[in-house]
Amino acid sequence: MSSFSEATALKLKDQKQDGSRVYEGLADQDWCIGAVPHGGYVLALLVGALTLDQAQAALPDILHITTHYLRPTAIGPFEVHIKTIRTGKTTCNLSAELRQKDVVKVTSHAVFGTMDPASNPGGPNLMLEPPSPLARITPFRTPPASTELISQSTLRTKFSDRLNYSRDQTVRDHYQQTQARDGAGGLEMGAYWSFIDKAEPMNPAVLSLFADLFPNALPHMLADLPPSWHPTITMSVEFKFPIPRGTDLRTLGAFSSMRFVNDPHGRHDVYVEIWTAPGEIASGKPPTNGWRQEQRCLAVAHQMAMLMPYEVNLRNTSRL
Structure with missing residues (x-):
């Protein structure tokens, strides 16, 4: 099985006369839900291509990306076509399309800038953070x-053997005891994730993957939910605090909330926050007091998804 780094590897293929750049890679068969590459993994491919494209630019940090999934991505070769829409002093706007066999599967609009506070010397402190x-x-x-590992090895999530996973039940309990009683509706849940391979780097592509990994709240919200596939239709991610450097950060917390489910096709919303988290899952070595105030939100994601019969997913097997 390919590691996440291997499965998201890209290289520059072409620089066209119109100024656009083309990157190529291979959508890996192991990073799938059933027969279809996972939506967060596909987003990571786009984010990876964009960050590679802007690595030497004056504005190298991805700040925001909005993505529309037009068609299911297939396992196999793909290209990411990137165009610069506008470059200013503080932001750069780019478009990116993931194509397979000249068919656009996913389209994105990204905003790049810088997360380095030193880029604005002498400016006011505009950071809202503890205390x-x-x-x-x-x-x-x-x-x-202090959480317990949960086995996620299933036929549907082939990449689960690459990840450690646990839940913080207090997130759901606290919500049900407070806001839910006031009619806020839906559910809030919390999960911890980390790569089993400690050599995996922490980067925006990783945040994009975990922004689409969260406990499934739908079975708790809908009675008699049949086996189903939840394809992402649109997804946006805003990258908040920079990823800490020079630390041993390996664990991320994915806080998720879901409020609405609508017919037809069970159209539903998901809101996710990706947080730093101290230490290793189930290590039995809790951090010192005050650890909650030390964590930072790395990304916030919103998505619209639908409910489809699982057979719809399996029809993509013919594309393998």
Whole structure:
């Protein structure tokens, strides 16, 4: 099985006369839900191509990406076509299309800038973070070390053998005891994720993957839910605090909430926050007091997805 780094490897294929750039890669068969590459993995391919494209630019950090999944991506070769729409002093706008056999499967619009505070010397401090009483702190109340590993090895998620996974039950419990009683509706849940391979780097592509990995709330919200596939239709990610450098960060917390499910096709919303998290899952070595105030939100994601019979997913097997 390919590692995440191997499965998201890209290289420059062509620089066209119109200024666009073409990157190529291979959608890996192991990073799938059933027969279809996972939506977060596909987003990671786009983010990886964009960050590679802008690595030497004056504005090298991805700040935001909006993605529309037009058709299911297939396992096999793909290209990412990137065009620069506008470059300013503080932001750069780019478009990216993931194509297979000259068919556009996914289209994105990305905004790049810089997350380095030193890029604005002498400017005011505009960072809202603890200890400010108005700063949001992590919604997780149980550290990863005090949670239990959950087996995720299934035929549907082939890549689960690459990941450690656990849940913080206090996220759901706290919501049900407070906001849910006031009619907020839906569910809030919390999960911890990490790669089993400690050599995997932490980068925006990884955040994109985990932004689309969260506990499935639908069985708790809909009675008699049949086996189904939940294809992502649109997804946006805003990258918040920069990924900490010079640390041993390996675990991420994915806080998710879902409020609405609508017919036809079970159209539903998912909101996700990706947080830093201290230590290793199920290590039994909890952090020191005050650990919650030390965590930072790395990304916020919104998506619209649908419910489809699982047989629809399996029809893509013919493309393998």
